Amino acid sequence: MKTTRICLAIATLFAAGSGHAATTDAKLLARIERLAAELQAVKAELKTVKAQAAAPAPTAQPTTPAPAPRTAIAGTAAPTPAAPTALPAPSAAPAPEPYTSPLASNAGRTTFFGYGEVNYNRPFRDQSQTQFDVRRAVIGIAHQASERTRIVGEFEFEHAIASATDSGEAAVEQLYVEHRATDNVGLKGGLFLIPLGFLNLSHEPTAYYGVERNFVETAIIPSTWREVGLSAFGVTDAGLRWDVGVTSGFDLNKWDGTSTEGRESTLGAIHQEGQLAKGKDPALYGALSWRGTPGLDLGAGLFSGKAGHGSKVAGTPGYVAPDARVTLWDAHVRWTPGNWDLAALYARGTISDTAAVNTLFVGQTQVPKSFFGWYTQAAYKLWQGGEYALSPFVRYEVFNTAASFAALPAGLGADPERDEKVVTTGANLRVGDNVVLKADVQRFQVARERDRLNLGIGYQF
Template sequence: MKQNAIRAALAAVFLTAPVAGMAQETDLAKRVEQLAAELEKVKAELAAQRAQAAAAPRTAAPVPSTAPAQAMTNAPVSTAWATPAAALASDTVFSGYGEVNYNRPVRNASGTQTDVRRAVIGIQHRFDDKTKVVAEFEWEHGVVSASDKGESEVEQLYVEREFNGGLRGKAGLFLMPVGLLNQTHEPTAYYGVERNFVETAIIPTTWREAGLGLSGEFGDGFAWDTGLTTGFDLSKWDPASGEGRESPPGSIHQEGQLAKSRDLSLHGALNWRGYPRLLVGGSVFTGKAGHATPGFAANDARLTLLDLHTRFTPGAWDLSALWAYGRISNTEALNATFVGNPTPVPSSFAGWYLQAAYKLWQSGDYVLSPFARFESFNTARSYAAQPAGLGVPATPYERVATIGANLMVGQGVVLKADYQKFRQDKSLDRINLGLGFAY
């Protein structure tokens, strides 16, 4: 910035200085010599700073505790928040990811659509070797306006500080450390065109809360993450819409938008990587969701969500499994006010999946990995008891089989194709194509 100012001053001198009179020319020459000397001084200072930065290596940003270890070389690659070697000399790093998807229903071709699913810009700035700010901004569905379906949102915005002994603390809006996908959700980091149903309907990816968090490591490969944050707002539940049936927690999360905070929530996660290429872990999140809302019938309702997950990448294989279970308590009085509506509040929802991928072919920086995934999930597994004739029956589990392949192009671009078969609602069977990138 200082060099630019000096150059601008030089340009201003040459362009605006009068050319008449020897006295003026002499004054101009003196000013040019003075500015040139100052420029040489600044150049010397910058050279010294570069030499100092090269002699003192920076500390890369820690990988989120629930993200698959990057040593698992056969897994899809997440690059959006990695710190490139070329960027280590910079205090501010820009990153991003995006995806464009094509979905063609098998039984209803008129429903075929192409969507700019999301475009994300990330900014990470290091104030020093121990303190950084992380921000992530997302646009969904191509166009954002009052009459369109697009969304514009702040996905993350937090400050993190590293302390002695590997302890890290953060404050702001950050992703919850749950499952395998929530913290590592770039299109290069997972198999298939669409994110799996269990980690979108049961665990509402990308799920973030505002608050305080602590994380660290101990023992042989153990990592922990805990915090006190905002939670869900059950008063947002709309029994007349189908949003709650698509994802109970997704329909009532607050995303840091004027979030009710009378009732705060606790979360904790524990992961173990003590064996090569193996990750085993779990998480729990719990908090009241009524916030002492005046006239609300479920101020004592509590939402609890937990998961168990594992990932193993022996040789060319990439194997993973996840189970998630959610419960909303004390909903009887609230559902009594929803009688006659199609979507009361469920007392439980759950799901699980198994997935296997294999690195079948590699040529240069091209890698082809076929995969198969089977998942079972239910967003209305059970309801609290209601008087005879007034309750809504629980829904059956939906089961989805997905087969397809990811073609990685280098470390930052992926082409995807898959076919999804639904057991309950066969009208949802579809073919998907996708393009994704992360940098």
């Protein structure tokens, strides 16, 4: 049987590792991960066969044994919730595994997946602003078109109701076709997530600590951030994962000086999200992540592209900054020794040629020249019993969406914002692999009116 062959292969790998010094631990780890994923797929296939045999009616549809991958990460096929991982996190989502070619029997299979969260926020000062919110609900569909090609669509609904008069939003979060040229190299085209930071790729509520997503990876890295384009990605036997691509970029023509949206997230105010995205000047990105040591993830990424697109601004004879460029980079590390889960991230962005743009927004919200943020976070699995696991955590973050501005004549420019500093303390209670209950308290140094208590429930399937 396939299962027996896989077990013998794993045993052979361990024997080879002890008898041949030239075989590195990282190579063995990568091969074991691939074999473990294939074993999991075989088990899922056997489970489906048993379910079909036990079905009372021959026309009944078998239950899909495992959800489809949720996100595509550099050099990996996004894991199913039950898939094994070599980098377990105490209460966050498992680290993604190296790609394993799907079994030929999976060709033609269509699966569904999703996640969602419902939150409660209670400010300490103005409790009249207390609110409940169906923050988001996401449904995804994946179709295995062939042994090495799959089609993925992911659809998000925010704030319960989406209409012209409501605050909700309906959006296509991802829509792409992925093809595996080899077991370790893949190609992808369509609307997909940009691999910067942790959260943009793994943003299910079971994948992060705290009720709300952290500020650095929402205000500086505008998660969930996706672009339309083409990418190539892969993983090496040494545990190095890479991802490069050419995509759509940001559009400075979308900046609204009468709105405060640009102060909440600089790039969030000018991202295009695949909606009639201007593409005169495509952007480029590259990302690396090394996981050659179990429990350690070192990564960095860079995204850069022009944001002028040669478009005209209303009320002006032509665009005043055709060569304005947006550049964003990050560096991050995560270490999970034992019951600890430790992480740190730094991100910084710049927009060039903003002086001419800001002459259009004198007295309004101006475009910043630079913005940045960083955080450190520590969590510890304090208790585990049965399917329950309790992990307290603390996170300290510093961010500024308008750290500097290009020079303008006196009286016309804007002053830099103060660095906001936020301390978040709380706990995640895992209920099995796919449900999490959360509670935390957030304290702000500058906007103290935002101090609040947060409660939430999240799931994935």
